Amino acid sequence: MLGQGCERGKTDKTLFIKKACNDIILVQVYVDDIIFGSTNKILCEQFVTAMQGEFEMSMMRELNYFLGLQI
Numbered sequence: 001m002l003g004q005g006c007e008r009g010k011t012d013k014t015l016f017i018k019k020a021c022n023d024i025i026l027v028q029v030y031v032d033d034i035i036f037g038s039t040n041k042i043l044c045e046q047f048v049t050a051m052q053g054e055f056e057m058s059m060m061r062e063l064n065y066f067l068g069l070q071i
Helices: 041-054
Strands: 015-020 023-030 033-038
Touching: 023 041, 033 041
Parallel strands: none
Antiparallel strands: 015 023, 023 033
């Protein structure tokens, strides 16, 4: 993630933040899951392409619950 131009969160080291112009993408890594969202759909698509180039990754669906909390 750091090689992709992301900054690591200051209090949560599993949170990565990338800013591009007026947009932002947030990536949360939890064990073997990655949750991400952005203000720009293109940033999400670029992230997915980069991750699929490095790892075997599948897209599940839009996030509704995380750790028992409704999002």
